[in-house]
Amino acid sequence: QKEVEQNSGPLSVPEGAIASLNCTYSDRGSQSFFWYRQYSGKSPELIMSIYSNGDKEDGRFTAQLNKASQYVSLLIRDSQPSDSATYLCAVKRFFSGNQFYFGTGTSLTVIP
């Protein structure tokens, strides 16, 4: 079982719609959760971090965490073509030798 799992996609949404990206993790001891955006050929860029159950909003982005169900999601409202990228979910376990575990990413395409 992988530490972090994401649907690879591709996920396509029309411009202006809500894009929903999901991630599940295997270790209940995980404490910190992150979403990164990676454009093709570029390095990952931190979008959101979330540590507590519930929702966290930042502009058009909302991260949701449910530790009981071991999933974290990212909602992108009013999707723009510039949001087209691969979105990586990253999880930090409480005792993990200081490493972050990344999923394989979900490819999102926003259609104009």
Add this chain to the structure above:
Amino acid sequence: ETGVTQSPTHLIKTRGQQVTLRCSSQSGHNTVSWYQQALGQGPQFIFQYYREEENGRGNFPPRFSGLQFPNYSSELNVNALELDDSALYLCASSRTPPGQGAFDYGYTFGSGTRLTVV
């Protein structure tokens, strides 16, 4: 505030050779981590350095080694290169070592070094 810079951007090496990749951390960041990202995969943790010492290591063989310097810059060395070492190598810096505080701030990644082993 300068970001994380890596050099070189691209590199082609022959199987069996050795390579050194370099990274300058973001201003104010004292911890550097290295990740390997194969095509279509998420980044895989290689190791982390804090105060010039290795502070965590992933599932990579000893031919992957590193250094951190007093100015927090870092090197990744890979000996006896194999074809499977072809990947994007990412350096990431952070303000505090993950695990040292109640929460983690997350990384700032450099632009990466694309290594091709032929």
